[in-house]
Amino acid sequence: MSSTPTLHLTVGLPGAGKTTRARELEQAHGAVRLTPDEWMIPLFGLRWTEFDGKRDVLEGRLVWVGHQVLRAGTSVILDFGCWSPEERYALRAIAGLAGAGFEMHYVSLPEDERIRRxxxxxxxxxxxxxxxxxxxxxxxxxxxxxxxxxxxxxxxxPPPPAPFESWPAWASERWPSLPRLDA
Ligand SMILES: Nc1ncnc2c1ncn2[C@@H]1O[C@H](COP(=O)(O)OP(=O)(O)O)[C@@H](O)[C@H]1O
Ligand SMILES: [Mg+2]
Incomplete structure (x- = not known):
């Protein structure tokens, strides 16, 4: 095993194949896979339209755990989707804070096939x-x-958007349950 852990981020829409890829990465790298969908239903039940905001709380804590796992020397897969560049930049910055590498895994499909899957x-x-x-x-x-x-x-x-002084500061606003990792 390499001594430098990596933060792997899966990016793409539902059905595109993120969790399938995340499971492959888990096997290939001995990485810890954090898939929010596997936590949302056991924690909050089946009616996802009712828990706007709870996903952000969950993801913030998973980023925090992921940062700790990276610092302990093990690779992590955040199987998040990450639909915005800002989210992806912020997580890349957090990998850097942990002294880890960063790899993005973008999966995409034609819309009809994605929705079918x-x-x-x-x-x-x-x-x-x-x-x-x-x-x-x-x-x-x-x-x-x-x-x-x-x-x-x-x-x-790129620099974080104003008024944020750093990407980790931006991340703690985006995911309010995520402590300031650069403080
Ligand atoms: N190469 C493939 N061909 C056909 N079906 C696939 C393929 N890869 C994944 N799937 C299936 O497509 C569905 C969505 O894949 P998944 O990895 O769960 O996507 P996501 O995590 O992006 O929502 C799953 O049922 C999965 O088994
Ligand atoms: Mg998935």
Whole structure:
């Protein structure tokens, strides 16, 4: 095993294949996989439209755990989706704070196939993933900003948006349950 741990981030819309990829990474790297969907239903039940905000609380704590695991020398997979570049920049900055490497794993499919797989998966395992309507899928597609080639190549991090002094500061606002990791 390499001595430098890596933060692996899966990026993409529901059904695109993130968790499948995350499981492969877990096997290949002996990494700890943190998949919020596996926590949301046991913690909060099946009606996902009712718990806006709870996912942010959960993700913030998973980022915090992930940072601790990286510092302990083990690779981590945050199987989050990460629809915005700011989220991806912030998590890359946090990997850097932990002295870890960073790898983004972007998965994408044509929309019809992605929605077909997401729907089939829900039918097979309704206790593991949430039901999504065609309207949900269309909304998610509109909210997703795919990584640019520069982002995928690991070009230098841009500065955080004002008024944040650092990406970890931005992250603690985005995920309020995440302590300031650079304080
Ligand atoms: N190469 C593939 N061909 C067909 N189905 C696949 C493939 N990869 C994954 N799937 C299935 O597609 C569904 C969605 O994959 P998953 O990895 O759970 O996506 P995500 O985590 O992005 O929502 C799952 O039922 C999975 O088994
Ligand atoms: Mg998944």
């Amino acid at each position: 997401a729907t089939a998966r829900w039918r097979e395992a309704p206790e593991e993933v949430f039901e999504m309507t065609p309207e949900d899928h269309a909304r998610f597609h509109g909210q997703f900003t795919p990584p640019t080639p520069a982002e995928l190549d690991g070009s230098p991090l």
